[in-house]
Amino acid sequence: MSFPKKIVFYFLLLFSAFLLFFPVMYAFMISFMTGGEIMQGKFFPQTFTFDNYFRVFERLPLMKYLINSFVVSAGVMIGQLIVCSMAAYAFVFISFKGRDFIFFLFISTMMIPWEATMIPNFFTIQKLDWTNTYQGLTVPFFALAFGTFLLRQHFKTIPKELFEASQIAGLSRFAFFWRVILPVSKTSLVTLGAYGFLTTWNMYLWPLLVTNNDQVRTVQIGLKQLQSQEVATEWGVVMAGVIVVIIPTLLLLFIGQKQLQKGLTQGALK
Amino acid sequence: ACSNNESKPEPSNPNDEEEGTAESPGKVEINFWHAMSGAGQEALDSIVSDFNSSQDKYTVNAEFQGSYEESLTKLRSVGGTKDAPAITQVFEVGTKFMIDSGYIEPMQSFIDKDNYDLSQLEENILNYYRVDGKLYSMPFNSSTPVMIYNKDAFKEAGLDPEKPPQTFNEVKAAAEKLTKSGEQYGFSMLTYGWFFEQLLATQGGLYVNEENGRAGDATEAVFNGEEGLRVFNFLNDMNKAGTFGNYGTNWDDIRAAFQTGKVAMYMDSSAGVAAAVNNSPFEVGVAFIPYADDIERQGVAIGGASLWMSKGIAEEEQEAAWEFMKYLTTPEVQAKWHIGTGYFAINPAAYDEDIVKAEWEKYPQFKVTVDQLQQTKPSVATQGALISVFPESRQQIVTALENLYQGADPQEVLDQAAEGSNRAIEIANKTKK
Amino acid sequence: MKKVELLNVSKTYDKKTEVISNINVTIEPGEFFVLVGPSGCGKSTMLRMIAGLEDITGGILRIGEKEANHLPPSKRDISMVFQNYALYPHLTVMENIVFGLHVKKIPKLERKTRCNDVAAMLGLSEYLNRKPRELSGGQRQRVALARAIVNEAPICLMDEPLSNLDAKLRAHMRSEIRQIQRRLGITMIYVTHDQVEAMTMGDRIMILHDGKIQQIGKPIDIYNHPANPFVATFIGSPPMNIAEGVMNEMQSEILIADICKIKIPDEDSRLLQTKQVLVGIRPEHIKAASKETSHESRMVVEAINVEILGNETIFSFKVGGHEWTAKWNGQWRLQVGDRIPIQMKYESICLFDRKTNERIKAPTDIENFILDKEVFL
Amino acid sequence: MKKVELLNVSKTYDKKTEVISNINVTIEPGEFFVLVGPSGCGKSTMLRMIAGLEDITGGILRIGEKEANHLPPSKRDISMVFQNYALYPHLTVMENIVFGLHVKKIPKLERKTRCNDVAAMLGLSEYLNRKPRELSGGQRQRVALARAIVNEAPICLMDEPLSNLDAKLRAHMRSEIRQIQRRLGITMIYVTHDQVEAMTMGDRIMILHDGKIQQIGKPIDIYNHPANPFVATFIGSPPMNIAEGVMNEMQSEILIADICKIKIPDEDSRLLQTKQVLVGIRPEHIKAASKETSHESRMVVEAINVEILGNETIFSFKVGGHEWTAKWNGQWRLQVGDRIPIQMKYESICLFDRKTNERIKAPTDIENFILDKEVFL
Amino acid sequence: MKESSVSLLAKPSIWKKSLNARTALLYLFPSILLFSVFVFYPMFRTIYLSFFLTDQHGSAALFVGLENYTYLLESQAFRNSIKATILFVLYTVPAGVILALFLALIANEKLRGIGFFRTIYSSTMGISVAASSVVWLFLFHPSVGMFNRFLSLMNLPEVQWLLDPDWALLSVSISTIWLNTGFSFLILLGGLQNIDGYLYESAKIDGAGYWYQLRRITIPMLSPTLFFIITISLINAFQSFGQIDILTKGGPSQATNLIVYSIYREAFVNYQFGTASAQAVFLFLCILIVTILQFKFGERKVHYQ
Ligand SMILES: Nc1ncnc2c1ncn2[C@@H]1O[C@H](COP(=O)(O)OP(=O)(O)OP(=O)(O)O)[C@@H](O)[C@H]1O
Ligand SMILES: Nc1ncnc2c1ncn2[C@@H]1O[C@H](COP(=O)(O)OP(=O)(O)OP(=O)(O)O)[C@@H](O)[C@H]1O
Ligand SMILES: [Mg+2]
Numbered sequence A: 001m002s003f004p005k006k007i008v009f010y011f012l013l014l015f016s017a018f019l020l021f022f023p024v025m026y027a028f029m030i031s032f033m034t035g036g037e038i039m040q041g042k043f044f045p046q047t048f049t050f051d052n053y054f055r056v057f058e059r060l061p062l063m064k065y066l067i068n069s070f071v072v073s074a075g076v077m078i079g080q081l082i083v084c085s086m087a088a089y090a091f092v093f094i095s096f097k098g099r100d101f102i103f104f105l106f107i108s109t110m111m112i113p114w115e116a117t118m119i120p121n122f123f124t125i126q127k128l129d130w131t132n133t134y135q136g137l138t139v140p141f142f143a144l145a146f147g148t149f150l151l152r153q154h155f156k157t158i159p160k161e162l163f164e165a166s167q168i169a170g171l172s173r174f175a176f177f178w179r180v181i182l183p184v185s186k187t188s189l190v191t192l193g194a195y196g197f198l199t200t201w202n203m204y205l206w207p208l209l210v211t212n213n214d215q216v217r218t219v220q221i222g223l224k225q226l227q228s229q230e231v232a233t234e235w236g237v238v239m240a241g242v243i244v245v246i247i248p249t250l251l252l253l254f255i256g257q258k259q260l261q262k263g264l265t266q267g268a269l270k
Numbered sequence B: 001a002c003s004n005n006e007s008k009p010e011p012s013n014p015n016d017e018e019e020g021t022a023e024s025p026g027k028v029e030i031n032f033w034h035a036m037s038g039a040g041q042e043a044l045d046s047i048v049s050d051f052n053s054s055q056d057k058y059t060v061n062a063e064f065q066g067s068y069e070e071s072l073t074k075l076r077s078v079g080g081t082k083d084a085p086a087i088t089q090v091f092e093v094g095t096k097f098m099i100d101s102g103y104i105e106p107m108q109s110f111i112d113k114d115n116y117d118l119s120q121l122e123e124n125i126l127n128y129y130r131v132d133g134k135l136y137s138m139p140f141n142s143s144t145p146v147m148i149y150n151k152d153a154f155k156e157a158g159l160d161p162e163k164p165p166q167t168f169n170e171v172k173a174a175a176e177k178l179t180k181s182g183e184q185y186g187f188s189m190l191t192y193g194w195f196f197e198q199l200l201a202t203q204g205g206l207y208v209n210e211e212n213g214r215a216g217d218a219t220e221a222v223f224n225g226e227e228g229l230r231v232f233n234f235l236n237d238m239n240k241a242g243t244f245g246n247y248g249t250n251w252d253d254i255r256a257a258f259q260t261g262k263v264a265m266y267m268d269s270s271a272g273v274a275a276a277v278n279n280s281p282f283e284v285g286v287a288f289i290p291y292a293d294d295i296e297r298q299g300v301a302i303g304g305a306s307l308w309m310s311k312g313i314a315e316e317e318q319e320a321a322w323e324f325m326k327y328l329t330t331p332e333v334q335a336k337w338h339i340g341t342g343y344f345a346i347n348p349a350a351y352d353e354d355i356v357k358a359e360w361e362k363y364p365q366f367k368v369t370v371d372q373l374q375q376t377k378p379s380v381a382t383q384g385a386l387i388s389v390f391p392e393s394r395q396q397i398v399t400a401l402e403n404l405y406q407g408a409d410p411q412e413v414l415d416q417a418a419e420g421s422n423r424a425i426e427i428a429n430k431t432k433k
Numbered sequence C, D: 001m002k003k004v005e006l007l008n009v010s011k012t013y014d015k016k017t018e019v020i021s022n023i024n025v026t027i028e029p030g031e032f033f034v035l036v037g038p039s040g041c042g043k044s045t046m047l048r049m050i051a052g053l054e055d056i057t058g059g060i061l062r063i064g065e066k067e068a069n070h071l072p073p074s075k076r077d078i079s080m081v082f083q084n085y086a087l088y089p090h091l092t093v094m095e096n097i098v099f100g101l102h103v104k105k106i107p108k109l110e111r112k113t114r115c116n117d118v119a120a121m122l123g124l125s126e127y128l129n130r131k132p133r134e135l136s137g138g139q140r141q142r143v144a145l146a147r148a149i150v151n152e153a154p155i156c157l158m159d160e161p162l163s164n165l166d167a168k169l170r171a172h173m174r175s176e177i178r179q180i181q182r183r184l185g186i187t188m189i190y191v192t193h194d195q196v197e198a199m200t201m202g203d204r205i206m207i208l209h210d211g212k213i214q215q216i217g218k219p220i221d222i223y224n225h226p227a228n229p230f231v232a233t234f235i236g237s238p239p240m241n242i243a244e245g246v247m248n249e250m251q252s253e254i255l256i257a258d259i260c261k262i263k264i265p266d267e268d269s270r271l272l273q274t275k276q277v278l279v280g281i282r283p284e285h286i287k288a289a290s291k292e293t294s295h296e297s298r299m300v301v302e303a304i305n306v307e308i309l310g311n312e313t314i315f316s317f318k319v320g321g322h323e324w325t326a327k328w329n330g331q332w333r334l335q336v337g338d339r340i341p342i343q344m345k346y347e348s349i350c351l352f353d354r355k356t357n358e359r360i361k362a363p364t365d366i367e368n369f370i371l372d373k374e375v376f377l
Numbered sequence E: 001m002k003e004s005s006v007s008l009l010a011k012p013s014i015w016k017k018s019l020n021a022r023t024a025l026l027y028l029f030p031s032i033l034l035f036s037v038f039v040f041y042p043m044f045r046t047i048y049l050s051f052f053l054t055d056q057h058g059s060a061a062l063f064v065g066l067e068n069y070t071y072l073l074e075s076q077a078f079r080n081s082i083k084a085t086i087l088f089v090l091y092t093v094p095a096g097v098i099l100a101l102f103l104a105l106i107a108n109e110k111l112r113g114i115g116f117f118r119t120i121y122s123s124t125m126g127i128s129v130a131a132s133s134v135v136w137l138f139l140f141h142p143s144v145g146m147f148n149r150f151l152s153l154m155n156l157p158e159v160q161w162l163l164d165p166d167w168a169l170l171s172v173s174i175s176t177i178w179l180n181t182g183f184s185f186l187i188l189l190g191g192l193q194n195i196d197g198y199l200y201e202s203a204k205i206d207g208a209g210y211w212y213q214l215r216r217i218t219i220p221m222l223s224p225t226l227f228f229i230i231t232i233s234l235i236n237a238f239q240s241f242g243q244i245d246i247l248t249k250g251g252p253s254q255a256t257n258l259i260v261y262s263i264y265r266e267a268f269v270n271y272q273f274g275t276a277s278a279q280a281v282f283l284f285l286c287i288l289i290v291t292i293l294q295f296k297f298g299e300r301k302v303h304y305q
């Protein structure tokens, strides 16, 4: 690439990166400011104090929330991986009547607004006596049309000869699934896992509904608890909370970047 | 959707028991659902833990349940069952719903049983929650609206900072003077139905028929009468004149505007006074809310939330809840609450506590809020309206205000809001069992 | 070592058209049996029916003495090598090889020794710990082979195992597979569309076209006595040249594409009964005309393409509407456009009935040498 | 029609190892120049440097008379056919063909006529509105070709354009490409790793190995006079057999792998100066021993693999540590294990210096026929 | 012998067929069960409720037939919601996809340190709606927000981002676009990297410039990925909720009262499950129709390899 062209690209890259990351940087800066500084609308804090962070952890059992969030997100992730991969496996490697219809049915669930189903689901959870439990927070999300779709697309790229070879070797269906399909589809599984983990980590309304106390609550509720309605909000603390909440997911994203990208594209293409 | 309310009579959820194991076995444990976040939660948590350590019979678990709407949604699903929390905090507009719901035990029964002396509490607050002479819930976080103004700006504009405007016309005139085009608006008000209700009440205007819903189920909204129109005209005039700043529906936005000198006068909750004084780089004054010129000032209705006791839970839990509520009303606790949050002390004796005195020393503005409350003339208007679909109706008012600010006709938007509320009321009455 | 027998086997995917129809063949124990035919003729389908990967929709399949129509693949005592190898990409070479043994619960120690033996035999010992993607095409192919061999199944099926390899490796693997099959004495059913593979590897080959058997037999017999024009052009490279011919009863000669006449000897005059024939001649049987060649059987053609391959020269020319090729040994300095006198002998040509496509006459002057006769020992 | 000249061209990707080193060659206008070599030897790299798709890290490239090191690809007057065709899958055949013309802002009408002409020439007229994915491999290949031709660029580069095709189509395309190149008179630089393609298509071929030129010349010359053992075994199929040999000065003979002696005629006795040699002989030069064969030059070998290909028979046997092959015409009824008497003539062998790898002697009895001499007209 | 073979053929084939279906069912069982309980059942319940008025406890109280629907269609507020939703989709989807495409294009160049930029661009995927909306709330702040400060710094009139009904939807759209950029970017980048480099080399030899290559090669070749991301973005846009709740709560003047938010408010604040359900059914139909249209018309233009 020629030199002037390089300059143009670097300029675009830097400029976009700045714009895109500005909100995060801004939140980061505010998290170090005092109430007065924030109201004056500064960008750089006068001194970097960790007061807001101390206060966040003081005010809320944030560690507990983080751990809960982690357990719930990991739980949903694992659940989704199992349920979706099994469904996708059936769609790809077992031919049976009505397969396309059931698949269409699965896909159609992507279009149902979650808000429309939330209240009845809440009652269901209550009937099951699952409020305040991890299963109440996780199980409803195990079946995921997007995930099934993504994995199905990937499974389709696996040569069917692998299936046949293992049939000749005498492998059972499940053994084939377990010992061949899953290991071979690692990238897609990582992708779906990351997707499931992130979306679960970011959930707010559902965890709020099905929990009554701090026992299994997740960190997004904590974020909400930092903001007040009638009484003035302390923005510095809220932003500290925001930073604490996004750091684990950002870290996860940075680490899994490559894998994620690979897996996502496989799903995107027919 | 409530068929599940009669669910299995199992002991309440396992986590409570887990928590209980930490305590000595004889203790009665109750849950307290609240919607206090931010500073309110901080103060509340400390009161609850004080209570828990002040005696060894009861343990209260204060549990945040999201915003008022969210927590009410949850209550609806467990109300009347064993799973219901012993105490629930419900915002004032949910009062009618709670009374009708059948989930709750009226406070009055305990007051009678215990011979509790109600007179020690602030009459004007109790009035709101008293229906047919029965107190249904225990007031908790109560606030009234006040007008907060920028004394420095007053001086600058040649106004007397110690004599804030009182009537609509005075406010308009002052706003005119205070407005500096592009830099500072004279007056602002949060786009929130509560303030409209207050400006209505202080004129003695009613919100709904049937004596503001206190003589029976309201069937029609009447806020679009002359009092309501006055309020809308008041706002509309200033908006047209460019002296009114619109800062939307978010409490923090309007406060920030005031604190950064963008607005010279605005309506706030009494609970916001302390922050306004603290965060503003200028001197802050607090005044009564304005009233229509040719009319006598009636005073304000309270806002905020109260605590409700559940029916259908174990007796000793109700007992515990009652004990906790009594504890809450003690002057010491109320003093602490008042200072921590800016909400009123429901027990006026609290204002004599030293800590309050010290605080008032620092913030003489607090006194104005209490005065306003105590000078209120009790009537159905200042008691506040009772309707089950209040949240929806408030939303109608918000929309009406927003449209007003966009230049719509005051009477028209008001009528639309009334119409919308009527439909909601109608449906609610139709489906009421 | 087991026999495989197909009785009237047929297959249809859509219940309407038969992809394979009425196949009757017995594959003897220890035989190297090659299934050859153009793309889409049903070779894979047939192999997969034998493996149990497709249902047999008609007829009976016997493996050993047992009817096997409904046996699951793992019970058929077969091993199979797939066209694209079907190696498990997440397992190492060793794990790939012992995968089937693992499933069959063979003790670990034995698995290991068997794997090592096979790996040594196929020259894979160095690569046992690599993943398939770290191997070259030829090495992958050998892993697939190893996986089939290690099972010691008496029957081995291979579906175009060499089609992805380059020419050199292919030649090498051809002989390797053949040698392994001989050493182990297994019954091999081998699918290919490459006639060179079919010729060089098979004890017997079966030529399939449109799901029907064209001919079964030893490679050389098929080469020398093709049953129909399809077989004639399919086997042999460059393919046999074909043109329409007309028998002239009067002069007892064949007129090929109106430009060349060939005299029919008296003893073959019975052939004259069919008028419309197809005449075929293999490129190597088209010789340069020499001074001795009679005028009639001589023909002068114009080269339209010349390829000098070092040890042989191939040139092509037009006969009627067909492009014919001739193959001569050695390096011929020919140019495109050169007019080349050639001769065709009656003994070299092959005649088919144009209507029935049946062979009327095979070439008789095959250059068929027997070592003892030709060579001084 | 332009000349392409490489002066001392070299290329390194990582600034450490040279992938291509010191290439000096002039490709004449209108020449069909083939670049051949094993996989990874740098063929594509060299072609891409000529195309301007890779930087030239050393030396000078001239196209026509101009230095072209820093010209952008579009200014080099070239067209290129990629190994995998690089057809635009979202465009129709016609759009693919005229893509370059479109870019060059050639008027619509002319685009159309040129496209139709080229399509007709390559037999693509029927497919102009199809998408590449609806074409067979051979048709795709022709579209790629058409796209290159339609530009009427004086130089055309092709990178293994036939490697994805099956044998039959490949043979056909070979002659087609050759004919088109001749007709248009363009300069063609053609990359392949297939020696048959190199032999049959090139006016001259250049053999590359490890980024270095091994030999440049006419295909037949290279076949007959390979410069070193690498070239000798790379060109010709089956490859030339190679074994270590030792010169015996006393008896003026060569001892091949301790089992066979060949007498060196007196006139060649100067060859005896090198003691350690490599002896090469092409498979077709290994003949069956006949009664006339002298005892010394006769050898009895055991066949370890036999392939009867219908018109020729290839068998292999061990010589020293090497597997040798012999190719005989006709069908020989040989069995594996047969002991076969063969003979090798001094005239047929090729000798290389074991140290320098240089050729000492080329075979002299090439079966080189000139039409006029052999054939009666 | 023939008979026996026929009987042998017939029996197991039925058995085998049902075996396949049964095995498949076994694998699908968890999904089917969960979907039935947590998606289909509530959906049917929603449809059921949409024919009723509900009481204060949210249970069906009064059958009103299609009245909820007719009310909705006549209601000014709901028409407004539809308008807002359509506008929101129009604001967010094309702009979001184009922005992500732009980022993917510049991040697809082979430059030093490109990994850093890719990470930054994909970072919004890891930030929750709740967290980011809080930050945006602050950025949009009428008096202390960065945007207005910046505007006044440039001597431009300040904008009431979330308060002016003309701006509010746009402001929410901006934050939504930002929020969705990470995901779209990652997918588009992946799509770009899947395009065969030979195509570009071939175009280079033909002399095609950057823009020409972009228009004639990159975009068409990327079309399957674009199609995927547009579909997902559409569905997401129709279902955006969190940012509305935090930023505007549907206001000002209902300008941002998207259907999903309106459903939420009807159900959670007003406790009118009947109308909420009717809206939900309506929304479902909208998404379904848009998706079908999208597949029908969009896919034609898509090229699959
Ligand atoms: N699953 C299937 N469903 C329907 N038809 C099929 C199926 N598999 C193969 N066919 C058809 O059956 C015929 C034979 O296919 P088969 O795969 O056996 O050919 P083949 O001889 O192996 O060809 P190739 O050499 O290309 O592999 C083809 O016409 C093909 O289209
Ligand atoms: N972009 C690159 N970066 C570093 N090394 C490269 C690159 N491209 C090719 N090489 C190396 O350069 C050498 C020559 O590669 P090239 O592609 O020219 O081989 P080739 O002769 O075309 O082989 P083939 O027949 O397999 O196509 C190889 O060793 C290869 O690994
Ligand atoms: Mg096949």
Ligand SMILES: [Mg+2]
Pocket: D043, D044, D045, D159
């Ligand atoms: Mg190459």
